[in-house]
């Protein structure tokens with residue numbers, strides 16, 4: 151269907167995984183010489199799922215909306231929880247081939263990202279797609295698939311090993327904090343949160359003293375990056391930090407794990423580390439310029455990089471504003487649900503990011519469902535997160551879909567991270583319904 155498409159309509163999700171998927175699809179379309187267009191969405195609109203004469207290719211989205219599609223010819227490469235457990239969907243005049251790890255008994259929230267799915271599918275259409283085998287790593291790391299085990303696993307891992315064997319990425323055992331190539335060591339130690347070093351977390355004075363006691367000069371503290379220092383120095387710092395974590399009664403083993411680097415980037419590059427690259431890609435999209443992220447994925451640099459770095463700093467500014475709003479906001483509790491409704495005071499495309507921040511940085515019980523809401527026209531946009539522990543028992547995507555459908559909205563996502571859109575005014579009922587559905591699960 152794709153190779154013969156007169157016109158290919160590529161749709162993809164607006165996060166780093168979606169952008170990496172889109173870049174793979176664009177790579178394929180260009181190599182095949184296809185006439186294509188590309189749409190990046192936070193969520194598919196009712197119009198998007200109506201289909202038509204063209205061939206559609208949904209990436210990192212679509213599986214949750216299959217039953218709403220009409221007259222669609224095309225392919226869904228996704229890893230979100232599917233509503234239809236089959237590979238060929240033909241109801242409602244559709245002719246849709248679905249590729250999704252859940253159909254293979256794999257958990258899409260950890261084993262196989264959207265971009266890995268797009269990549270594996272594409273490799274069958276066009277073997278030379280291996281030239282962009284770094285992109286599934288960008289997507290998988292962007293979706294935190296390396297969080298649970300400190301490394302990528304299952305199919306994400308197989309694709310990562312392909313990229314390694316092709317010399318596109320380097321794989322190392324190192325500190326896993328964000329910012330190895332984009333931030334100073336001081337920043338990493340101050341904001342690293344998995345695990346949090348209690349003696350240093352958000353304590354710039356203590357971080358500076360720690361650095362100076364290990365031979366760094368005060369004037370260098372704002373600029374020297376982890377990636378700049380010698381291996382021996384890294385080992386010294388890691389063993390010191392592990393000691394601190396152990397004295398604080400924490401699991402120090404999570405401090406280190408696999409990290410991935412782009413071999414094609416110079417050492418001075420702020421996106422040498424793939425986690426840093428992924429953050430940059432995500433920011434371009436959140437600021438409404440996903441095409442910039444896609445061009446970076448497809449190896450453009452120079453002025454594209456300059457523009458991306460500007461978008462990144464704009465995105466950080468939005469997040470700073472959001473965390474200020476968050477500090478002043480009172481969360482409201484209904485049973486297990488702790489929710490924040492920001493109305494029009496929060497950009498509605500960062501509700502998920504803010505929900506992640508709350509569950510990461512605020513002291514909330516591990517049994518809570520964290521929800522962040524913002525207005526989206528006549529609808530309420532809701533993003534939710536639960537701890538990995540709770541997600542062993544609760545599949546948030548299923549209860550979000552069920553509750554939202556019952557209220558005339560739509561919802562879905564992953565076991566531990568889900569979203570919904572419901573008509574304005576229905577959000578209170580939605581919260582109550584989610585609380586009931588979580589409490590109904592017997593094993594909790």
Ligand SMILES: [Mn+2]
Pocket residue numbers: 167168210229263264265293
């Ligand atoms: Mn994804």
